[in-house]
Amino acid sequence: MSFRERQVVILKEMGLGNEEIGRRLQLSTASVATLYRRARTKGYEVVVVLPGDRLGLLEEGVEEPDG
Numbered sequence: 001m002s003f004r005e006r007q008v009v010i011l012k013e014m015g016l017g018n019e020e021i022g023r024r025l026q027l028s029t030a031s032v033a034t035l036y037r038r039a040r041t042k043g044y045e046v047v048v049v050l051p052g053d054r055l056g057l058l059e060e061g062v063e064e065p066d067g
Contacts, residue, residue: 005039008032013046 001009004025011021018029018036025032 001039001042001044002035005035005042008035009039009044009046012036 004027007025008021011024016024018032021027021032022029027035
């Protein structure tokens with residue numbers, strides 16, 4: 001996928017609409033739709049990595065292990 005296609009996919013997966021994505025990336029809504037359609041035809045997998053503390057999985061004062 002192109003860089004722009006990845007940007008659009010990420011913002012779409014975050015729940016943003018074409019108009020908001022277009023505003024953020026300075027693209028027309030038609031361009032956003034085209035980029036998203038191209039990304040879908042190529043197939044994509046979204047992987048989001050969040051630190052454990054943001055998910056409330058770590059105890060206070062306990063650091064995440066390296067690795």
